Amino acid sequence: MADPGEEERERHRRWRLVLGAAAEDPLGPTEGRDQAMDAAMAALYDTSSGRAESRSAGLGGSAPRVARWLGDIRQYFPGTVVQVMQADAIERLDLTRLLLEPEMLAAVEPDVHLVGTLLSLNRVMPDAARDAARQVVRTVVAELERRIEQRTRAAVTGALNRAARIGRPRHADIDWDRTIRANLRHYRSEHRTVIPERLIGYGRRSSAVQRDVVLCVDQSGSMAASVVFAGVFASVLASIRSLRTSLVVFDTAVVDLTERLGDPVDVLFGTQLGGGTDVNRALGYARQLIRRPRDSVFVLISDLYEGGDREQMLRRVAEMTAAGVRVVVLLALSDEGAPAYDHENAAALAALGVPAFACTPDAFPDLMAAAIQGRDVRTAIGIGDDM
Template identity: 70%
Template sequence: MTTPPGTDDDQDRRWRLVLGAPAESALGGLSRAEDTAMDEALSALYNGDEHTPGAKRTAGLSGSAPKVARWLGDIRSYFPSTVVEVMQHDAIDRLQLAQLLLEPELLEAVEPDVQLVGTLLTLNRVMPETTRATARVVVRKVVREIEHRLAARTVAAVSGALNRAARVSRPRLRDIDWDRTIRRNLAHYLPEHRTVVPERLVGYGRRAQAVQRDVVLAIDQSGSMAASVVYAAVFGAVLASIRSLRTSLVVFDTSVVDLTEQLSDPVDVLFGTQLGGGTDINRAIAYCGQLITRPADSLFILISDLYEGGIRDEMIRRIATMKEAGVQVLVLLALSDEGAPAYDHDNAAALAALGVPAFACTPDRFPDLLSIALDRGDVQAWARAQANRR
């Protein structure tokens, strides 16, 4: 018989599952087969904590990949997906299971998410071909979920910004921006006629097929930036699909790799990265500077925690030169849902002194940020407003 939720017996049962076998004498045993199975799955992961005096592992995940795959299947049966993701990450961190992710049967059992993709990318260079094929399936599933969530909003935000940039004062009838025209002419409202008589029309210019803006994304691929690399690759592919933008994507550690040619498929971009290693931001900025041929029409986005292993003063000077030439420059400390990471506060302060904002941004807010930046709005004010909302 199932224990009714909220009863004392149900509370004892839950605490017993949380605390494990050592609490059995005080809280009683587990009578249901499902509870016993849940307890075994939890014990396999958490009962071996060497920091817990007297703890003894009652199960284990060491050994073959099939055994781990069965365990992953068990936890997906007993726990909601949010809990499964936490347990997967704990298993990788606590039990050193990263190498087992090289086994295709294990990858097929894992619940895909952005953090898992980051882990797979760190193993990219050591994967056998059979595993790489399975890994691409896992990565593609995550990429599609991100695209489904964010692609349409990004295209709409960017298109709106570019259309506003083409606004003219003598538009054709079909190109009139009625909302802004009315707002601009509210002083000419005639109460007796209950209407506004516009003295000045505001409208959009005819859409040009030519490239209106250049966007250069430079992505730090050090290990701590894994989630940012995943999201930036997807956004880069979306931006590359917009004809009125010329989008370039560069990843860097101590070397620089231009992945612009792979932007038609963000999965190819991700498998072209190599997470980990050192960081030479200065070298990356020097390369990106060569890609910028129209400074006044260019947006440069550096995604990095700003820990510089190269020449720090030269890095700051290059950013200052870009900005003085008319390039719109943004620095994102992270492009992820995890908030601001650890970052170099001195370098962030030096950039802020140049008028270059440095802040973290969630993927859901990135389309709005792009719109503001492409419309040359006040990005710093936008960032402060987002911080106040949190």
């Protein structure tokens, strides 16, 4: 049984850390490791109007001081807390400029949000920081690939195989194992054989391109996490030979990153986060990449805050669906919860039979599998009709 006195001391300790130096008089000073933790939190959160007060050490404008602080918080707090504190530091203390310093980049805990910040600074990053920034991005990309690659490959290749299977194959294309299993009930003992009433086969060789996939990604500043996840997914999809995968990113301009899909880090450094949004222009370009409409999946990832020609945007979506393209609109591809988006444009797309919704990275493989097979993508990821 826990000692009541020990529990009270632990409660006292936690409140002292939460309240900070302002509670030193009634609760007493911190000591040892707690003192270091308190100092690390005070440098960030004991602030006024986003700037450190004179009574706290603060982080100021010094990259070495920030680098040391980042090292301290990784020592004292778990990874999930570190990521929250890093994001808070960037926002509260205007540390964006310091992200350009190599010594700070070497100290950070890499995550998707930090990658988004680095990508937004890509064009102004000095050469001295570029190598360190690429290493941060590569570390995050490698972790994301471990998380998504195997499941994406399994879901997509399985869907391709099922979509290619036909019921009246030529003799050379019969899948005998599946055919026998499907006709076991027709076994004839007198002939000691199975009489197949239904043949199952493959209409295409598995090495042939079966689907064209075009990912069209909004790279306005609010879509940072979605850009990171989409870039990694596009590279994984491009490695599946049965798909012809294209990646287009856009703000008010359009950039085709398909040629970079062999290296997701190059893909991400080919983006430029920030700027406005012209979905219509992006759709105009992306349509040129669709060679076989009825064998194509088009995924638009955007919050739909359109700065271009809205009516033409909607017409282009309608034309693609009428031609047989499977169009999927994602308001976000991230773990960040419900996104902000243009409700009017989302409703207009839904009226065209193209509902727009958010998707987590873990659900994206199932969504792609459903799109390839022509199934309801919302049902595949557990979203109801009320979304």
